[in-house]
Amino acid sequence: MTYCVGLLLDRGLVFMSDTRTNAGIDNISVVTKLRTWSVPGDRFLCLMSAGNLATTQSTVSLLEERGLAPAERKPSLLSQPSMFQTAKLIGETLKEVISYTAEAGQEASSRFSGSFILGGQIKGGRPRLFMIYPEGNFIEAGPDNPFFQIGEHKYGRPILVRTYGPNMSLEDAAKLLLVSFDSTIKSNLSVGLPIDLQVYETDSLVAGYRQRFDERHPYYRQISEGWSDSLKTAFDRLPPFVPDAA
Amino acid sequence: MTYCVGLLLDRGLVFMSDTRTNAGIDNISVVTKLRTWSVPGDRFLCLMSAGNLATTQSTVSLLEERGLAPAERKPSLLSQPSMFQTAKLIGETLKEVISYTAEAGQEASSRFSGSFILGGQIKGGRPRLFMIYPEGNFIEAGPDNPFFQIGEHKYGRPILVRTYGPNMSLEDAAKLLLVSFDSTIKSNLSVGLPIDLQVYETDSLVAGYRQRFDERHPYYRQISEGWSDSLKTAFDRLPPFVPDAA
Numbered sequence: 035m036t037y038c039v040g041l042l043l044d045r046g047l048v049f050m051s052d053t054r055t056n057a058g059i060d061n062i063s064v065v066t067k068l069r070t071w072s073v074p075g076d077r078f079l080c081l082m083s084a085g086n087l088a089t090t091q092s093t094v095s096l097l098e099e100r101g102l103a104p105a106e107r108k109p110s111l112l113s114q115p116s117m118f119q120t121a122k123l124i125g126e127t128l129k130e131v132i133s134y135t136a137e138a139g140q141e142a143s144s145r146f147s148g149s150f151i152l153g154g155q156i157k158g159g160r161p162r163l164f165m166i167y168p169e170g171n172f173i174e175a176g177p178d179n180p181f182f183q184i185g186e187h188k189y190g191r192p193i194l195v196r197t198y199g200p201n202m203s204l205e206d207a208a209k210l211l212l213v214s215f216d217s218t219i220k221s222n223l224s225v226g227l228p229i230d231l232q233v234y235e236t237d238s239l240v241a242g243y244r245q246r247f248d249e250r251h252p253y254y255r256q257i258s259e260g261w262s263d264s265l266k267t268a269f270d271r272l273p274p275f276v277p278d279a280a
Numbered sequence: 281m282t283y284c285v286g287l288l289l290d291r292g293l294v295f296m297s298d299t300r301t302n303a304g305i306d307n308i309s310v311v312t313k314l315r316t317w318s319v320p321g322d323r324f325l326c327l328m329s330a331g332n333l334a335t336t337q338s339t340v341s342l343l344e345e346r347g348l349a350p351a352e353r354k355p356s357l358l359s360q361p362s363m364f365q366t367a368k369l370i371g372e373t374l375k376e377v378i379s380y381t382a383e384a385g386q387e388a389s390s391r392f393s394g395s396f397i398l399g400g401q402i403k404g405g406r407p408r409l410f411m412i413y414p415e416g417n418f419i420e421a422g423p424d425n426p427f428f429q430i431g432e433h434k435y436g437r438p439i440l441v442r443t444y445g446p447n448m449s450l451e452d453a454a455k456l457l458l459v460s461f462d463s464t465i466k467s468n469l470s471v472g473l474p475i476d477l478q479v480y481e482t483d484s485l486v487a488g489y490r491q492r493f494d495e496r497h498p499y500y501r502q503i504s505e506g507w508s509d510s511l512k513t514a515f516d517r518l519p520p521f522v523p524d525a526a
Contacts, residue, residue, distance in 0.1 A: 186434075188432075188434030188435050188468075189434050189437060189438055191435060191467050192435055192438070192463035192464075192466065192467055193515075195466055195467060196507070196508045196511050196512070197511060197512055197515050205520060205521045205522070205523075206521070208521045209515070209518060209520065213518070217438035218438075220438065220441060220442075221434070221438055221441060222434075233523075243523045245523060245524055253519070253521060256518070257518060260517075260518050260519070261442070261514075261518065262442045264515070264518060265439065265442045265443060265511075265514055266442070266443055267517075268507075268510035268511055268513060268514040269459065269510070271513075272455060272459070272503055272506050272507065272510060273499070273502050273503075273506070274451060274452070275451045275452070275454045275455040275458070275499060276451070276499075277451075277479075277491060
């Protein structure tokens with residue numbers, strides 16, 4: 035499977051993605067699911083994918099090919115006037131790719147399905163975060179739903195729900211995502227290291243730092259080992275359970 | 281859906297189950313999924329169910345009816361010589377019920393499926409914990425897999441994986457399960473309060489305390505509210521993230 039999270043914060047956007055792809059549990063590979071494009075001073079886009087790899091890679095390839103040939107009548111990924119229009123273009127392209135792979139005369143099979151998290155900022159607008167569905171439509175993050183997860187989202191959700199705050203620093207958000215990913219990786223074989231991190235700072239209009247964490251990365255090891263101890267300490271501090279009087 | 285957990289500990293067994301049943305999100309009810317039987321001094325059994333309610337209730341009704349009429353040739357739930365034979369009887373009964381509801385001439389539909397967690401102790405044996413599948417077969421907990429979850433198990437798993445220890449007290453195990461359930465309930469509508477707790481102490485051969493927690497229960501509120509604070513403190517204690525030098 036996959037695990038990707040995009041967080042919308044006051045100070046920017048933070049994206050994290052695992053890199054495991056599998057065709058059965060005996061056929062796993064590492065592939066990046068986090069891609070960025072940037073026109074410094076004008077726009078920054080980050081796209082994370084889940085689902086059928088052929089579908090999501092084809093969608094990205096089509097978006098990039100069309101971007102390289104601006105004379106074509108097809109719209110280009112990097113020339114959209116807004117994040118909304120960018121999400122719309124990606125959704126349409128995804129839907130188009132899925133319709134190729136569907137059997138002739140039928141609707142798209144869910145087996146070739148895919149979905150995306152898109153985040154970024156275009157000059158004149160604010161940073162925005164979208165979840166794009168295989169049907170081509172999409173929803174946007176806001177104060178009530180400030181993050182999106184795709185893939186194997188359940189294991190890592192409770193820590194996000196309890197710890198996220200919109201005014202977190204970008205570094206704390208990266209730390210939070212590492213905890214959420216580590217919880218998922220410890221529970222589910224279909225999500226695997228290494229992990230890709232991409233940070234975007236509001237109004238910078240340029241890619242922030244990108245980093246990869248594998249099992250040898252010292253900070254990842256600190257988080258992974260330290261979190262078990264921290265959780266145990268937190269658990270011990272909760273008041274002890276005493277059965278109600280019968 | 282459902283969330284049930286059974287824990288095998290040195291000092292006994294701890295069981296917890298939610299009580300939500302639903303036929304669509306606009307049709308929810310409270311129903312207990314945790315049942316116990318006991319012949320004090322001889323045996324104690326606890327059974328928790330997930331899946332189609334008609335299937336699991338029928339299974340339990342059949343087991344109880346057959347137990348009430350010992351003259352019948354059918355074997356009785358409370359007269360099995362071992363926990364293994366008890367699990368086998370329950371598995372066979374479950375499989376029988378599923379086969380009733382399957383369409384004529386076909387294998388059982390997964391829509392009428394169900395599964396159980398069975399735990400208990402029979403005089404002369406040790407406490408044992410089983411997970412029983414709709415196919416009628418079952419697996420047993422041991423030192424390497426000391427707990428079973430059925431239903432919506434993903435949200436509440438990371439805290440179990442990190443905090444469980446076989447030498448925990450029964451009260452700490454009850455506290456741990458409350459944290460795991462609270463994390464699940466906060467993330468998923470299909471698991472709901474109240475929660476049933478059942479404790480069994482090794483070699484007591486009698487039911488330990490049973491308790492129900494709803495949203496007004498003071499200890500449940502302490503755990504639910506305290507855990508968010510504890511998690512935040514635990515998170516703050518992890519070392520801060522500093523991006524690698526480029």
